[in-house]
Amino acid sequence: MKKLFYTALFVLASYTGFSQDAASMKAGAQTLIDKTVAKDYNALLDMTYPKLFTLAPREAVLESLKSTFDGNQGFKIVMLPAAPNFVFGEIKKIGNQSFAVINHDNALQVIWDEPIPAAEVENYVGLFKTNMKTDDVTYDAAKKTMNIKAKAKMVAVADETTKNKWTYLTYSDQMFAVLFDENIKKQLGL
Numbered sequence: 001m002k003k004l005f006y007t008a009l010f011v012l013a014s015y016t017g018f019s020q021d022a023a024s025m026k027a028g029a030q031t032l033i034d035k036t037v038a039k040d041y042n043a044l045l046d047m048t049y050p051k052l053f054t055l056a057p058r059e060a061v062l063e064s065l066k067s068t069f070d071g072n073q074g075f076k077i078v079m080l081p082a083a084p085n086f087v088f089g090e091i092k093k094i095g096n097q098s099f100a101v102i103n104h105d106n107a108l109q110v111i112w113d114e115p116i117p118a119a120e121v122e123n124y125v126g127l128f129k130t131n132m133k134t135d136d137v138t139y140d141a142a143k144k145t146m147n148i149k150a151k152a153k154m155v156a157v158a159d160e161t162t163k164n165k166w167t168y169l170t171y172s173d174q175m176f177a178v179l180f181d182e183n184i185k186k187q188l189g190l
Contacts, residue, residue, distance in 0.1 A: 029088075032154070049161075050161050052175070055175070076110075082106075083105065084104040092187060094184050098159070098164075099157055100156040101155055101156075104152055106150050107147075108148050108150075113144075114144070116144075118141070125138075132148060132150040152170070155190075156168055
């Protein structure tokens, strides 16, 4: 009887630990979206998987965020507040790391300094549709804005470099391949 009690206690503790782990990962994903909309760049970088900064120094990534969102070469990007409709993948332990793939919706607006010439609008719309893999791209000539709704993917990562706290990466094949081996990509179904 005592053995059964301890087994049940262990299973319950394991389940509770997993639930809290999943809950903190989900809460962090929402916080990341909120910080993106708020343009809280330093908070975003604090939540970013730290090995990214071995590819580019934190200051360079910060400057890239600022130039993308605050205006650069004729446009700026605004992340719009919208329900992310998260779809959380299962948490997978691979070696000493934990991962979860998170799919979500993004709504953003590109605000141009100058209107796009009418003859080029369809080319721009097509370019955004192709690059962002979406059909939901519209141009408002009066407001000089491109409105885009697209599916996006991020990967939550917890390991010794993050003190086993969840951090996040916007998924791209190129970046993921540099930071992680092919086996991890395959196990996550990416």
